[in-house]
Amino acid sequence: MSHFYPPEAYGELNEGISQVLFSEEEIQARVLELGQAISRDYEGCRPVLVGVLKGVFPFMSDLLRAITIPVEVDFMAIASYSAEARDKGYVRLQKDLDESIAGRHLLFVEDVVDTGLTLNYLLGNLRAREPASLKVCALFNKNRRRLISVPLQYKGFDLPDKFVVGYGLDYRELYRNLPFVGLLKPAVFAPNRL
Amino acid sequence: MIETQPVKPQFVHPIEEEFARILDYYGIRWEYEPKTFPLEWDENGEVAVAFSPDFYLPDEDRYVELTTVRPKLVTIKNRKIRRMNELYPEVNITLLKRSDLRDMMIKYGMDEHAADIMGTEAQ
Numbered sequence: 119m120s121h122f123y124p125p126e127a128y129g130e131l132n133e134g135i136s137q138v139l140f141s142e143e144e145i146q147a148r149v150l151e152l153g154q155a156i157s158r159d160y161e162g163c164r165p166v167l168v169g170v171l172k173g174v175f176p177f178m179s180d181l182l183r184a185i186t187i188p189v190e191v192d193f194m195a196i197a198s199y200s201a202e203a204r205d206k207g208y209v210r211l212q213k214d215l216d217e218s219i220a221g222r223h224l225l226f227v228e229d230v231v232d233t234g235l236t237l238n239y240l241l242g243n244l245r246a247r248e249p250a251s252l253k254v255c256a257l258f259n260k261n262r263r264r265l266i267s268v269p270l271q272y273k274g275f276d277l278p279d280k281f282v283v284g285y286g287l288d289y290r291e292l293y294r295n296l297p298f299v300g301l302l303k304p305a306v307f308a309p310n311r312l
Numbered sequence: 313m314i315e316t317q318p319v320k321p322q323f324v325h326p327i328e329e330e331f332a333r334i335l336d337y338y339g340i341r342w343e344y345e346p347k348t349f350p351l352e353w354d355e356n357g358e359v360a361v362a363f364s365p366d367f368y369l370p371d372e373d374r375y376v377e378l379t380t381v382r383p384k385l386v387t388i389k390n391r392k393i394r395r396m397n398e399l400y401p402e403v404n405i406t407l408l409k410r411s412d413l414r415d416m417m418i419k420y421g422m423d424e425h426a427a428d429i430m431g432t433e434a435q
Binding site: 198281 | 333334337339340406408409411412415416418420
């Protein structure tokens with residue numbers, strides 16, 4: 119049973135979508151499967167789920183509730199590459215984890231893995247803190263654009279080489295609240311809109 | 313000991329320079345056009361067609377080629393990369409197409425670069 123509204127209920131946001139790639143039902147079913155697999159694999163380990171804000175929060179929220187074993191959650195935030203961040207030279211953490219992860223079983227939860235640049239940086243940062251184990255769970259994967267090899271132990275869906283939004287994925291901070299994932303119409307990011 | 317600053321490469325396209333900055337930002341080591349791969353030879357055995365991928369990421373042992381040409385014109389580059397794969401199957405190469413670079417520039421808020429390579433109605 120759906121917890122949310124149909125796509126057309128999202129009015130102006132839905133008008134920017136040319137095609138729904140993964141419906142709310144498909145996403146929720148896959149998240150449930152991932153939660154079951156994680157519950158089975160981490161039985162007795164009390165893992166810490168770590169996500170990087172902001173895109174991961176809908177997935178993290180649903181995944182957390184699909185996991186049936188004791189589990190902790192924590193978040194990080196980093197300054198993505200931008201004109202301002204670029205001038206400072208390198209990646210900076212804007213929010214670090216609240217607790218130490220040394221000796222803990224860590225599951226890094228990611229909304230989408232594209233080039234692998236951000237994930238590679240964060241995994242390196244987390245490995246330096248000596249967790250007992252470190253694995254990655256990504257809901258969406260854009261493999262063709264991968265520049266840095268990063269192993270994904272849990273994966274939801276492969277995405278096409280298109281600009282997609284919804285379920286945490288944004289265009290200029292909008293569309294994150296869509297419960298489905300869809301293709302953004304080119305007219306939305308046409309030159310005269312920039 | 314005298315330390316010298318590495319010489320900044322002469323990038324062919326502004327987006328290559330931006331891409332190099334992105335790699336620097338995430339701490340990824342790179343080299344610019346470090347190697348040329350012969351692809352075709354003439355009857356005298358001289359190299360007739362060659363290909364120099366834009367970037368090499370030594371820690372990944374991966375070459376990266378960027379292209380901003382429109383999809384209809386990308387055929388020549390695709391053909392070169394196919395030939396690369398035939399002649400040098402051990403070489404890892406990733407082609408970032410116009411739409412890949414556009415999406416990357418939008419993601420990072422690089423509007424001027426995104427606008428430069430937009431211009432298509434297709435995703």
